[in-house]
Amino acid sequence: xxxxxxxxxxxxxxxxxxxxxxxxxxxxxxxxxxxxxxxxxxxxxxxxxxxxxxxxxxxxxxxxxxxxxxxxxxxxxxxxxx
Numbered sequence: 001x002x003x004x005x006x007x008x009x010x011x012x013x014x015x016x017x018x019x020x021x022x023x024x025x026x027x028x029x030x031x032x033x034x035x036x037x038x039x040x041x042x043x044x045x046x047x048x049x050x051x052x053x054x055x056x057x058x059x060x061x062x063x064x065x066x067x068x069x070x071x072x073x074x075x076x077x078x079x080x081x082x
Contacts, residue, residue, distance in 0.1 A: 040055070
């Protein structure tokens, strides 16, 4: 369990330190923001959170989603009899 420490007096907390925006994630993945929006609508992409009109993704959730997308390559099909 992570513990949060209070920011020094006069300095604001960085509440979104572990989160990235849809545009930032789109750039990281090399896809369009619209693709992420479409995945969200289809419940296919990484989990996200909405704050007003903005969409944010938790970095650890995105990493877990990427790991879940990993596929084992199937053995190549052969033609004819062996």
